Amino acid sequence: xxxxxxxxxxxxxxxxxxxxxxxxxxxxxxxxxxxxxxxxxxxxxxxxxxxxxxxxxxxxxxxxxxxx
Amino acid sequence: xxxxxxxxxxxxxxxxxxxxxxxxxxxxxxxxxxxxxxxxxxxxxxxxxxxxxxxxxxxxxxxxxxxxxxxxxxxxxxxxxxxxxxxxxxxxxxxxxxxxxxxxxxxxxxxxxxxxxxxxxxxxxxxxxxxxxxxxxxxxxxxxxxxxxxxxxxxxxxxxxxxxxxxxxxxxxxxxxxxxxxxxxxxxxxxxxxxxxxxxxxxxxxxxxxxxxxxxxxxxxxxxxxxxxxxxxxxxxxxxxxxxxxxxxxxxxxxxxxxxxxxxxxxxxxxxxxxxxxxxxxxxxxxxxxxxxxxxxxxxxxxxxxxxxxxxxxxxxxxxxxxxxxxxxxxxxxxxxxxxxxxxxxxxxxx
Numbered sequence: 192x193x194x195x196x197x198x199x200x201x202x203x204x205x206x207x208x209x210x211x212x213x214x215x216x217x218x219x220x221x222x223x224x225x226x227x228x229x230x231x232x233x234x235x236x237x238x239x240x241x242x243x244x245x246x247x248x249x250x251x252x253x254x255x256x257x258x259x
Numbered sequence: 260x261x262x263x264x265x266x267x268x269x270x271x272x273x274x275x276x277x278x279x280x281x282x283x284x285x286x287x288x289x290x291x292x293x294x295x296x297x298x299x300x301x302x303x304x305x306x307x308x309x310x311x312x313x314x315x316x317x318x319x320x321x322x323x324x325x326x327x328x329x330x331x332x333x334x335x336x337x338x339x340x341x342x343x344x345x346x347x348x349x350x351x352x353x354x355x356x357x358x359x360x361x362x363x364x365x366x367x368x369x370x371x372x373x374x375x376x377x378x379x380x381x382x383x384x385x386x387x388x389x390x391x392x393x394x395x396x397x398x399x400x401x402x403x404x405x406x407x408x409x410x411x412x413x414x415x416x417x418x419x420x421x422x423x424x425x426x427x428x429x430x431x432x433x434x435x436x437x438x439x440x441x442x443x444x445x446x447x448x449x450x451x452x453x454x455x456x457x458x459x460x461x462x463x464x465x466x467x468x469x470x471x472x473x474x475x476x477x478x479x480x481x482x483x484x485x486x487x488x489x490x491x492x493x494x495x496x497x498x499x500x501x502x503x504x505x506x507x508x509x510x511x512x513x514x515x516x517x518x519x520x521x522x523x524x525x526x527x528x529x530x531x532x533x534x535x536x537x538x539x540x541x542x543x544x545x546x547x548x549x550x551x552x553x554x555x556x557x558x559x560x561x562x563x564x565x566x567x568x569x570x571x572x573x574x575x576x577x578x579x580x581x582x583x584x585x586x587x588x589x590x591x592x593x594x595x596x597x598x599x600x601x602x603x604x605x606x607x608x609x610x
Contacts, residue, residue, distance in 0.1 A: 211322070211368060211427060218324040218419075 194221050201255035203248060207231035225255035264316040264326035267334050269299060287421065289338070290411055290436060297337040304343045305333035308609045309350060317350060318357025321364040323419030327353050331417055332409075339409035344387050344609055345402055348465055349409050351604040352377045352439075355467035356410070358602040365598045366469045367420040370427050371501060373595040374434035375410055376470040376510070378580060380453040381463030383606055384441035391441035393584030396473050396512075407437025434472035440582055446515035447581035448522030455528065456603065463606040468510050468578070469599030471500075473590035478517065484524030487517050488531065492538035494591060495570060498550075501596025502570040503541055505558070508601050509570060510578040510592040511535070517589045518581045532574035539577075540567035 194200040204212055206228050216224040228251075229244040236244070272279060280293045288294070295301070306313050306329065313330035320327050329350065336349050356363050356375055366373050379389055390400035398404065419425040428435070444451040444460075453464040478490040491511065495502075502509045511531075513521070521531060543551060543566035554560040554568055571577055578601060582590075 208427065210424065214419075214425065215322045215364075215368070218322060 194224055195219075199256045199258050201225050201227045201252045203227045203229070203233075203252070205229055205231035205233055225251065225258075227251040227255065262316045262326075263312065263314040264328040264331075266314060267302075267328070267330045283338075288416055290408065290415060292408075294338040295340050297334040301337045302330065302333045305336055305341075305346045306330065308343050308346045309607065310610055311350070317353050320353075320357060320367075320414065320418030322368055322425040323417070325417035325419060327357070327413055327417045332413055335412040335416055336405075336409040339412050340401070340405040341409050342387070342401070342405075345406050345409075347607050347609050348377070348379060348383060348387070348389075348406055348439075348463075349413075351465045351606040352406070352410055352467060353413055355465055355602040355604045356414075358467075358604075360600040361467055361469060361602045362595075362599045363414075363418070366595060367414060367418055368425060368427055369595065369598070370429040371595055371598075372428055372430055372432035372435070372471055373469045373599070374432055374438045374472065375414070376434070376468040376592060377406065377410065377439040378452060378466045378468065378510075379439065379441045379463070379606075380444065380451050380466070381606070382461055383463035383609075384444075389439070389441035391443040391445075391582060395440045395443070395582050395584075396438075396590070403439050403441075404437045407439035410439070411436060432472050434470070438470075438472075440512075442580045443515055443582050446518075448518055449528040449579070449581070452578070452580050453603070458605070463608075464603050465606055466578075466601055466603045468508070468592060468601050469595040470510060470592035471594070473512060473592055476517075476589040476591060477587060478589075479587040482520065484521040484526050487520050488526070488534050489538065491517075491589060491591070492535055492540075495535060495539035496541045496567075498541050498546065500570065500593035501598070502593050503568060504553075505597040506570070506572045506576065507594045507596040507599065508576045508578060509594050510580065510601075511589065512580050512582040512592065513589045514583040514586060515581055516585060516587055528579050529574070531579055532577045535577050536569065536571060536574040539571075540569050542566075543568050 227248040279296045311329045316326045318327045389402045414420045476494040481487045
C-alpha cells in the first residue's frame with residue numbers, strides 16, 4: 192500500500208513465505224515489490240540470531256528503499 | 260460495492276455424480292468434501308432470493324483479490340449444500356468478511372488457526388432453521404453446517420485461501436470447515452447482539468468474528484454470578500492466545516444456564532464485560548522472559564510481581580452472546596487478536 196503511494200518499501204519476511212508474498216504482490220498489481228528475505232524463522236529466535244539475519248537482509252533493504 | 264464483476268464460468272459436463280465430484284476434486288475446487296453440482300438451474304434458485312444483480316461484486320477477497328460476485332457466491336453456496344433461503348445470510352456474511360476492519364488479508368493467510376465465525380441474530384435464524392440450542396457449534400443442522408461451509412468455499416475458490424499457498428495456517432482448525440451459529444435470543448436474559456448495537460429485534464444481522472474454535476468453560480459448582488464469572492475469567496485469561504498477546508475483541512458464548520445464574524445476581528451484559536476486563540488476566544510473573552519483554556515494550560506493561568496482563572484494552576472489546584441448550588457449559592472464542600475486528604451486516608429480507 193505504501194509502495195502504491197510512492198513510498199519505496201521493502202517487505203521483510205522469510206523464504207518460507209516467499210511464494211505467498213509474491214502471490215499477494217502480484218494480485219495487488221505490484222509484482223516488482225522488493226522483498227528482503229532471510230532464512231525461516233523470524234519468531235522465537237535469540238537476539239544474536241536476529242542481528243545475524245538483519246545483517247543478511249540489510250543490503251536488500253537499502254537497495255529497496257533507495258531506489259529511483 | 261456496486262461494481263460489476265465477471266460472469267461465472269459455465270461448462271458442459273456429461274457424467275454421473277461421482278464423475279462430476281471427481282472433476283471438482285481434481286481441480287481443487289472443494290474443501291475436501293464432496294460437492295453438490297452447481298448446475299445453472301440450481302444457481303438460479305439462489306439468485307431468485309435476492310434483488311441484487313448476479314454480477315454485482317459483493318467483495319474483493321484476498322489473497323487472490325478475487326471478485327466475489329453474487330453469482331459466484333451462489334455457485335459456492337449450491338456446492339456447499341445450502342438451501343436457497345440461506346442465501347441472504349451468506350451474502351451478508353461475505354460482505355462482513357470483506358469489510359477492511361475484518362482484515363481478511365491477514366485472516367486468510369496467517370499461520371494462526373483463525374476461522375470466520377458468523378453469528379446470526381434476528382428472525383431469519385429461526386425461519387431458516389439455524390440452530391442456537393443444543394450442540395449449536397456442532398453437527399446436525401443443515402443451515403449451520405452448510406452456511407459455514409459456503410463461506411469457506413468462497414474464501415477458497417474466489418479468495419484463493421488454499422492450504423499451503425494462500426492459507427498458511429500452521430495447524431488450522433476444525434472451525435475452518437464450517438463455523439456459523441445463531442444466538443439463543445429466546446433464552447438470553449439480556450439484549451441480543453444486534454439489539455445491543457442499536458438495531459431493532461426484528462432486524463436480522465450477521466456478525467463476523469475472526470475467531471478460534473470454541474474453548475469450553477465448564478462450571479457445575481458455582482451457584483452465584485460471581486462464581487461463574489470467576490471461572491469464565493480464569494478460562495479467558497490464559498497464556499498463548501492472540502488476545503493476551505495484543506488485545507482485540509474476543510467473544511464469550513455463555514450457555515443459557517450460566518447466563519441465567521449471572522443475570523439473576525444483577526449483572527447486566529455491561530457489568531459482565533467490566534468484570535471480565537478486570538479479571539480475565541494472566542499473571543505477568545508467570546510469562547517467559549521474552550514474552551514479558553514483549554509485554555513491556557509493546558503493551559507498556561509494568562514489570563512488577565503483581566502485574567496482571569489483560570486480554571483486551573477495554574470492557575467494550577469483549578463480545579457476549581448466549582448460545583446452547585441445557586447444561587453448565589459455556590465457551591470463549593479467542594480471536595486473531597488486534598489483527599481483526601468484528602464486523603456486522605444487516606441481512607436483507609428474502610425476496
